[in-house]
Amino acid sequence: MVFLYLGIAALVPLFVPYEEAVRVDLARALEPPGGREWLGRDELGRSLGARLMWGARSTLTVVIAGVGAGGLVGVTLGMASGLHHGGPADAAITALVDALLALPRLLVALLVVGLVGQSFEALIGAVAFSSFPSFARLARGATLAVQQREFVVAAVALGATRGRILIRHILPNVLDVLLPYASLSLSTAVLVVAALGFLGLGPPPPAPEWGSMLSTARSYLWEHPHLLVVPASAVALLAVSLSLLSDQFAGKHSQGKAVWIRPAKTGKPAGRRGLTDA
């Protein structure tokens, strides 16, 4: 399912020009589904199908870029924090991450859009900023745990450089843990983006965006329910598919390394300091 969405998002420019998604044709406003326009037309006579597909492209671009950036920043900060466990950098990063985690994700995203202004880039920033704290928290826990494993101890004993240990031994293990979470994070990001669009903070009109489509469709609920049902199903289906994908990732990895599914709980053994500090 996720791949179907990705396929649509990647290929839509090839078979439906963007023009289709934004061309207003008042004479054909609110045309019902069926006929030549398989999903009908919206309140301004734009093709609902084209808007849906271009909306998929916009949403997926935002969540992938946003979660990607958030993940990158989060993992970097988290690993740095884990490696310098107990130091001032760790304290500062942990404090920041805890503060941000205390706020609901949507609220953080709202704040970012409110401060930066309304644009496609702001939306990516909002998703990134609202997703990096949990990545940082998970990466820190995983780093702490991995540091004490035999292969890391062995590598240290063999005189491997710090950089090599970090990249070759710790990072892959941390990523194992984070992959299922990243997919789950994409799923919640889809909802955050739709919520922002619904609140009128998405990309400026007439850009096709699922959330804003829902927000205008609301008032036509009784007379033209398909305007609401179609984008709502698209959002729901994508969010569910992404979280199922996350389950699959988690399942695959748990067969080999059962320990690492929930590293946050195994991390930070009491009273012992990380190896690199020794």
Add this chain to the structure above:
Amino acid sequence: MRKCWGWRTAVAVLVGLSVAGVGWSAPAPRVLRVAEATDVVTLDPAFAADRPSHSVIGHIYERLMRYEYDTQSKAIRPVPELLRRMEVSPDGRTWTFWLHPGRVFSDGNPVDAVAVKYSLERILAPAIGSPYRPLLEPIQRIEVVGPDQLRVTTSEPYSSLGENLAAYQTAVVSPRAAGRLPLREFGRRPVGSGPYLLAEWLPGQQVVLGRNPQFSGRRPWADQIVFRPIPEAAARVVALEAGDVEVAMRIPAEAVRRLEGRPDVEILRVPTTFQISFEFNHRRKPFDDPRVRRALNLAVDRRAIVERVLLGAGTVPTGPAPEGVTYRLALGEFRYDPGEARRLLAEAGYPQGFSTVLWTPAVRYGKDREVAQAVQAYLADVGVRAEIRVWEWGAYVSAIARPEKEAGLYLLGVSIPTADWRFYRNFRSDAPTNYSGYRNPEVDQLLDEARATTQEARKRDLYARVQRILWTDPPYLFLYDQTLLVGIRKGVSGVRILPIETVELHAARAP
């Protein structure tokens, strides 16, 4: 399901009555409930800017004049309310007012010349800071001649004073109450002389009005009026269908067909003085060029917008003042002619069009965002590439007031029903509320003359000339005159909806 509710409610009522031991001696109060889209903001007339506040103010206070809607001429006519008689000197500078004697505020104080003088001076006092000061600005002196008589002198002839005294902002307040309370507090604890007084106000939930025991005029039917803000349009419709309210303002056009199929609800279509336009920012190129403004007015198919986007809840403008405005002149619709628009743009030096920015608030005017996108598409057809920026209303109001704003066009509605205030405030070059920056010495002069003359025919002629100028050299991209849709429960009679979108329940009754 419906039947279930019927007997359950009946049982509940019976049980309730028996438990409470209430006999039949105390009849239930007669209540009328109104659902509005937004909450009342303030009940201090000098500061009230929104229609829900005005609707409540109209029940709590009285004004020297009030608006009456003449269904035959379809015009608003200011008629005396507290005034018994009014006289203007031939030079238009001295006004004498006689009040009805013996009227009393709800706190027991008399509605006399002193109270009227106090109320008008309250709007004029810079210390109070009322934004409606310009309405009365030409007033130089107010003298109390007798208990029920006062004389007003203006610095220059101001023949529009009479009609402007019908504005809700000039309602007469109790000097005792307004003087005793801090400024903000009076807006929460109003005292007037209308048929009702404020009984309870739970912000965001409801405003409850009870009878004013001191009121000596014609007694209205309802003992209690409740105004409830229900922002979500669909929820307002449901409240009306469920019988939770007797009147629901601002019914969305999409819901009309369904509601009209119901036996217990009636839909009123009220043509209003609300005209929605994209105002041009005259301080920015290329909107200082009349050819560009005219071209853009020809580029938009208003009929399609009214029928397809508004679903009929509007009319195509036939002049800069919609039906209902005093001294209105009907001139005829702009035609839809994209070819001519392109030609005019080329003539003005923009054969390839240009780029600009459109500002719109979100869900302030029914379908504002949809209308903005439709206009964006029409402009694109003639080569004008417009980028839309959507604003939250509070921020929008202060943004459009800035002279250096970056918007090329911004969506705004004007609803003022009297010609002088409507045109003066928006088109006089130096008016602080002339946000578009429109500047035309001829219009300035005509407006000043119309304000000064006391001859009715001359006044009509001057305003006609103003409207012709505004229609041939359009200062705005005029879009549509709004039709207000109001839902009323069947059997409720006498509800008056004025074209300024306020509701009056003085003569209303439920079965």
